[in-house]
Amino acid sequence: MPPSIIVVGLGSGGEDQLTLGILKSLESAGIRYCRTADHPAVADLAERGVAMEPFDASYERSDSFERVYEDIAETLLGQAAANPEQTVAYAVPGHPMVAERTVQLLRERSEARGVSLTILGGESFLDQAFVRLGFDPIEGFQLLDAAGLKREHLRPSMHTVVGQVYDAYTASDVKLTLMSVYPDDHEIVLGQSLGIAGEERIARIPLHELDRQGSYGNLTLVYVPASEDLRLQRRSFERLHEIVSILRSPEGCPWDREQTHQSIRRNFIEETYEAIEALDLDDPDGMKEEFGDVLLQILLHSQMEEETGAFDVFDVLAELNDKLIFRHPHVFGTENAGDAEEALRNWEAMKAEEKRLKGRPERLSLLDGIPKDLPALPRAHKIQKKASGVGFDWPDLEGVWDKIAEELEELKAAVKDESRERQQEEFGDLLFAVVNASRFIHADPEEALAGTNRKFAARFRYIEEQLSISGRKFDDTDLLEMEGWWQEAKRAAD
Numbered sequence: 001m002p003p004s005i006i007v008v009g010l011g012s013g014g015e016d017q018l019t020l021g022i023l024k025s026l027e028s029a030g031i032r033y034c035r036t037a038d039h040p041a042v043a044d045l046a047e048r049g050v051a052m053e054p055f056d057a058s059y060e061r062s063d064s065f066e067r068v069y070e071d072i073a074e075t076l077l078g079q080a081a082a083n084p085e086q087t088v089a090y091a092v093p094g095h096p097m098v099a100e101r102t103v104q105l106l107r108e109r110s111e112a113r114g115v116s117l118t119i120l121g122g123e124s125f126l127d128q129a130f131v132r133l134g135f136d137p138i139e140g141f142q143l144l145d146a147a148g149l150k151r152e153h154l155r156p157s158m159h160t161v162v163g164q165v166y167d168a169y170t171a172s173d174v175k176l177t178l179m180s181v182y183p184d185d186h187e188i189v190l191g192q193s194l195g196i197a198g199e200e201r202i203a204r205i206p207l208h209e210l211d212r213q214g215s216y217g218n219l220t221l222v223y224v225p226a227s228e229d230l231r232l233q234r235r236s237f238e239r240l241h242e243i244v245s246i247l248r249s250p251e252g253c254p255w256d257r258e259q260t261h262q263s264i265r266r267n268f269i270e271e272t273y274e275a276i277e278a279l280d281l282d283d284p285d286g287m288k289e290e291f292g293d294v295l296l297q298i299l300l301h302s303q304m305e306e307e308t309g310a311f312d313v314f315d316v317l318a319e320l321n322d323k324l325i326f327r328h329p330h331v332f333g334t335e336n337a338g339d340a341e342e343a344l345r346n347w348e349a350m351k352a353e354e355k356r357l358k359g360r361p362e363r364l365s366l367l368d369g370i371p372k373d374l375p376a377l378p379r380a381h382k383i384q385k386k387a388s389g390v391g392f393d394w395p396d397l398e399g400v401w402d403k404i405a406e407e408l409e410e411l412k413a414a415v416k417d418e419s420r421e422r423q424q425e426e427f428g429d430l431l432f433a434v435v436n437a438s439r440f441i442h443a444d445p446e447e448a449l450a451g452t453n454r455k456f457a458a459r460f461r462y463i464e465e466q467l468s469i470s471g472r473k474f475d476d477t478d479l480l481e482m483e484g485w486w487q488e489a490k491r492a493a494d
Helices: 020-028 040-047 056-061 065-082 101-109 125-133 168-179 207-212 237-248 254-258 265-280 284-308 313-326 340-357 376-389 397-417 420-440 445-469 479-493
Strands: 004-009 031-034 087-092 116-120 141-145 159-163 187-192 201-206 220-224
Touching: 004 020, 004 065, 004 101, 020 087, 020 116, 031 065, 056 065, 065 087, 065 101, 087 101, 101 116, 125 159, 125 187, 125 220, 168 207, 168 220, 187 207, 201 207, 237 254, 237 284, 265 284, 265 445, 284 313, 313 340, 376 420, 376 445, 397 420, 420 445, 445 479
Parallel strands: 004 087, 004 116, 031 087, 141 159
Antiparallel strands: 159 220, 187 201, 187 220
C-alpha cells in the first residue's frame, strides 16, 4: 500500500464535537500529530489514550507562519514516506478545509510525492459562529484571514468573520485595516472559544478597543455584522459606479441623462486643468477634490458606453491592469531595469509589442501618437523628443542657443515690416526653439511656464495689495512706483 496521511478536523470544542468516524481514524492511526495542543479536544483525546505530537515548537522557533506551515507539511510527508506501513494522522482545529494552510500544502504536494491523502471534515468554528453570533450566511457572508486582511477585501454589506486573531499584534493590524472602512467607534463582536462551555467569550466592543482585550488565541475571531449604511460604502469604487448609473438612469438627473461624449468633452479638459492646478499648488485638499472630479468624467463617459453595451468602467480597469503588468516586465516578469531610463525603454518596447499583438496598424509617422488636442507647449516638447529619439536633434546646447538667436532676429525683422501672420509664424518658431532648450536642461516647458505664471501673479497681487492699503487704484500710480513694489515682492519671495 502507498504511504498515507489522514487529516481530521477537531471542531471548535471538546471531544463531544468529534464524529465517531474521526475518533476511530485517530485511534487506528500508527503515527499521530496535531497542529497545536492548544485545543480542548487534544486534552480530551489524551485522556482516552489517543496522544498526539503537537507542532507548537515549530511556531516558537520560526519567524513566519508560512515557514511553519512548510515545516509541518514536509514533516508529515516525510513521516508518511518513511513509514508506509502506518497511517499518519494529522489533526487540525475546526474543519480541515477552513483556514488551514497546511492542509492546502498537503493537497498540492501529496500526489506528486506518492502519498495517499484523505480528509475528514470536522465541525468548523463557522458552525458555532453562525449559531452563537446569530446570523444567516445566505444573507451574504465572507470569511477572511487576519494575517492577510486588506482594505479591498472588506464589504460592509456582507457579514464578515475575521479568523485567526492570534494575539494583540494581529488584532492591532485587523483594527487598522477595518478602520480604513468603518468608523473608530463602530460596534464589532469579539468571539473566543465559541460553543465551548466555560471558555466561550462574546463581547460587543467599539472597533478602537479591538487590540486592548487582554487575551487572544487560536479560537479568537472578529465578527462585523452586515450593514446597509451607505456611509460605510463611501470609499467603494462600486458605490461610485452605482451612483453614476443612477444619475444616468430614467429615475436619475435630467441634466446627466441628456449628456453625450461631445457635450461634456470640455468638462473633461477643464477638470483636468483644475487637478493640475491643485498639483502645482501642492494642495492636498484640492487634489482630493479635483482628482475626484476627473474620475467622475471617466465614470460618466464609461457609463455612456455601458448603456450601449460597448464596455463598462470595469472593462477600463481590466485593460489598465493588463497594460501596467504587461509594460512592466522588470516588475512582474523576468526582465531587469537598473534605473529609470532602462525602465522607460522596457515600457516603450512592451508598448510596441502590445500594439503588435492587438493587431493595430503601424503608424505612418513617428509623430502620429501625439494627441492633436494637446496644448501647444507640451506638444512641441513631445514632437522634439520623438525626433530626437531617431537622431534628428542638435548635438549640444550650443546649437540650440544659435537657433534661438537666429529665430529672435527673424522675429525682430518680421515685426519691422512684415504681416501679422508672418510675425506670428516667426514668434512660434522662436517658442519652438526655446522648447528645445528645455529638453537639453531637462526642464518641462509647461511646468516652467506655469511656475513663472504663478510667480508673476503673486508679485502682481502684492502691487494690488499695496494700492488697496493706501486706498488707491491703478490710475493713481505710475510704472516707477509699481516697479518698486514689484522688487519688494521679489525680495520677500527670495
